[in-house]
Amino acid sequence: MANSLFDLTGETAVVLGGTGVLGGGMASALASAGAKVVVVGRSEDRGLARVREIEQAGGQALFQSADALDMASLTAARDAILAKTGSVSILVAAAGGNRPDATLPPGSDFCKLSREAWNGVFDLNLVGGSLLPSQVFGETMLAQKKGSIINIASMAGMIPLSRVVAYSAAKAAVINLTKFLAREWATRGVRVNAISPGFFPAEQNKALLFKEDGSYTERGAQIIGHTPMARFGSAEELAGAVIWLASHRASSFVTGQNIVVDGGFSSTTI
Numbered sequence: 001m002a003n004s005l006f007d008l009t010g011e012t013a014v015v016l017g018g019t020g021v022l023g024g025g026m027a028s029a030l031a032s033a034g035a036k037v038v039v040v041g042r043s044e045d046r047g048l049a050r051v052r053e054i055e056q057a058g059g060q061a062l063f064q065s066a067d068a069l070d071m072a073s074l075t076a077a078r079d080a081i082l083a084k085t086g087s088v089s090i091l092v093a094a095a096g097g098n099r100p101d102a103t104l105p106p107g108s109d110f111c112k113l114s115r116e117a118w119n120g121v122f123d124l125n126l127v128g129g130s131l132l133p134s135q136v137f138g139e140t141m142l143a144q145k146k147g148s149i150i151n152i153a154s155m156a157g158m159i160p161l162s163r164v165v166a167y168s169a170a171k172a173a174v175i176n177l178t179k180f181l182a183r184e185w186a187t188r189g190v191r192v193n194a195i196s197p198g199f200f201p202a203e204q205n206k207a208l209l210f211k212e213d214g215s216y217t218e219r220g221a222q223i224i225g226h227t228p229m230a231r232f233g234s235a236e237e238l239a240g241a242v243i244w245l246a247s248h249r250a251s252s253f254v255t256g257q258n259i260v261v262d263g264g265f266s267s268t269t270i
């Protein structure tokens with residue numbers, strides 16, 4: 001990887017939500033390209049497991065606990081990370097997900113959707129998933145005049161997906177905020193982009209996609225039927241997009257973009 005456009009040696013990458021399936025996969029990818037990776041989340045067990053996996057593969061990683069919804073916790077985490085690493089030049093903001101009470105099953109009434117459920121999904125995906133980490137780590141990157149922020153949005157943020165109304169709207173807002181910050185910080189050394197995954201089996205959605213016997217649920221089968229590649233994605237398939245956007249050499253003139261990784265889902269109707 002030395003001297004390649006995609007070499008991240010010398011960079012420190014913070015992966016908020018690195019304790020999860022997609023964030024963890026992207027943490028491993030960044031480490032494989034040479035970055036020192038800080039896995040951040042609330043779950044110490046899952047965070048340390050990811051750190052061990054990265055180290056066993058020959059990479060460098062550490063775990064830092066933080067609650068993405070709590071500015072004081074994020075600021076303390078950033079300061080603890082800086083004390084150990086000296087800089088943070090890559091942020092992957094991957095905390096997020098839906099919640100059951102914000103889902104509208106067939107026949108349910110949109111007019112009855114609770115404000116609490118709506119706000120909870122917006123808080124997690126827009127505030128904790130993008131706004132607060134951009135503020136906390138963006139401040140550091142602006143001072144360094146160097147940084148790449150990668151927000152994990154969703155294909156549902158481009159085309160509203162049935163049932164997950166608040167999630168789709170929150171992810172649309174993440175894409176919008178990504179573009180706003182890209183313009184705001186374009187001359188100050190900080191690039192801001194998003195990755196929008198399609199459907200990737202993870203903790204938060206596996207019950208939605210698979211029955212206990214491993215076969216598809218009705219919803220899972222519908223999704224596969226609408227995906228030109230006729231399969232779900234796997235976390236490793238986000239590696240190329242995240243390494244490219246993280247690399248200050250490979251994507252030096254790329255900011256404000258939303259890179260869709262969805263097996264073609266958003267490119268087709270029936």
Ligand SMILES: NC(=O)c1ccc[n+]([C@@H]2O[C@H](COP(=O)([O-])OP(=O)(O)OC[C@H]3O[C@@H](n4cnc5c(N)ncnc54)[C@H](OP(=O)(O)O)[C@@H]3O)[C@@H](O)[C@H]2O)c1
Nearest residue numbers: 017019020021022041042043067068095096097199200202
């Ligand atoms: N899987 C998909 O098909 C798909 C598709 C499009 C977009 N996405 C997005 O990809 C991202 C990762 O999701 P995933 O599918 O990998 O699900 P996941 O395995 O459930 O991961 C979700 C992550 O969010 C973190 N998180 C939740 N609340 C948090 C909080 N208050 N503070 C810090 N971290 C918090 C969790 O960490 P802790 O529990 O350790 O705090 C966990 O690491 C999310 O933004 C999701 O919306 C996923």
